[in-house]
Amino acid sequence: MNTPSKISIVIVGAGHMGSALALGLKNSNLNISIIVIEPNPIRRASITANGICTQESIPELKNTKILLLAIPPQAFFSFTENCEKIKNYSGLVISVMAGLTISTLKKATYTTQICRAMPNISCAKLDGMTVLYYSKKTKNTNRALTNQLFSSLGKCLLLKKEYLIDSATALVGGGPAYVAYFATSLLNFATSNGFDKKSASLITTQIIRDTTTLLAENKNSPLNICKLVMTAKGTTEQAIKYFDKNKLSNLVIEGLNKACAQSKKIGEGR
Numbered sequence: 001m002n003t004p005s006k007i008s009i010v011i012v013g014a015g016h017m018g019s020a021l022a023l024g025l026k027n028s029n030l031n032i033s034i035i036v037i038e039p040n041p042i043r044r045a046s047i048t049a050n051g052i053c054t055q056e057s058i059p060e061l062k063n064t065k066i067l068l069l070a071i072p073p074q075a076f077f078s079f080t081e082n083c084e085k086i087k088n089y090s091g092l093v094i095s096v097m098a099g100l101t102i103s104t105l106k107k108a109t110y111t112t113q114i115c116r117a118m119p120n121i122s123c124a125k126l127d128g129m130t131v132l133y134y135s136k137k138t139k140n141t142n143r144a145l146t147n148q149l150f151s152s153l154g155k156c157l158l159l160k161k162e163y164l165i166d167s168a169t170a171l172v173g174g175g176p177a178y179v180a181y182f183a184t185s186l187l188n189f190a191t192s193n194g195f196d197k198k199s200a201s202l203i204t205t206q207i208i209r210d211t212t213t214l215l216a217e218n219k220n221s222p223l224n225i226c227k228l229v230m231t232a233k234g235t236t237e238q239a240i241k242y243f244d245k246n247k248l249s250n251l252v253i254e255g256l257n258k259a260c261a262q263s264k265k266i267g268e269g270r
């Protein structure tokens with residue numbers, strides 16, 4: 001019987017995203033060895049405390065199957081310029097960095113095997129969403145490996161057009177923040193109307209959890225769920241009418257457009 005070989009991955013950057021990915025991968029069902037590179041000793045210690053191997057600087061990459069870059073896009077060029085070891089690496093590079101295009105990544109690395117991935121922090125809980133886009137020359141084995149990696153961290157979607165990554169950065173990468181922002185409004189309503197913090201938190205969390213179940217089961221548009229709740233001349237209708245009158249939905253779309261524009265701006269080096 002063939003045992004699948006261990007996937008060796010080096011994750012550069014243990015900030016919010018890098019550590020979410022490292023934690024998720026450690027708890028996934030993959031046969032994987034992970035090394036996280038992080039200059040900050042406090043962050044290194046927190047990752048090590050979770051049983052993940054860390055180093056201050058990048059190791060020899062000879063046996064590394066995947067080099068995953070989770071540093072700020074602004075740090076990418078100085079990282080590649082100062083990293084001798086990346087010059088001898090021709091394996092798979094996965095970038096989760098906002099904005100940086102395949103063409104930019106190709107010029108600064110020494111491989112043709114490149115994937116742009118846009119995950120979100122829910123990957124830490126194996127309940128993430130990731131969209132993927134590959135450089136044309138990426139081998140099928142590397143595509144399959146990347147798909148296996150991110151599928152183990154939640155749901156995964158392949159993009160056919162690179163420009164969609166900027167929208168995905170707004171939508172997927174930022175997604176948990178928007179839901180958490182709305183949750184904060186619900187929480188604030190609850191506490192300002194007399195609920196203690198614990199009860200407000202229980203109610204808010206459960207509402208979001210049960211609505212995601214309804215959304216996943218709902219074959220039609222999410223607005224159908226609104227309609228189910230909005231009894232004619234009832235209470236919820238008053239709130240939704242107020243949201244509509246003040247164009248809350250447009251405001252949300254405009255906000256995400258701003259996030260998308262920022263991703264493009266980073267890509268253009270502005």
Ligand SMILES: NC(=O)c1ccc[n+]([C@@H]2O[C@H](COP(=O)([O-])OP(=O)(O)OC[C@H]3O[C@@H](n4cnc5c(N)ncnc54)[C@H](OP(=O)(O)O)[C@@H]3O)[C@@H](O)[C@H]2O)c1
Pocket residue numbers: 012013014015016017018037038039040043070071072073075079096097098118119120121173174
């Ligand atoms: N946060 C998200 O939810 C999310 C979602 C999708 C994609 N992303 C992408 O993920 C990347 C990281 O975002 P983040 O939110 O995790 O940022 P972050 O919390 O600021 O973390 C970035 C980490 O990278 C480290 N770093 C910087 N330069 C480095 C280098 N040369 N070598 C090794 N480590 C280095 C930083 O260390 P120091 O602080 O010591 O400099 C920091 O620990 C970004 O490109 C972002 O676009 C983030």
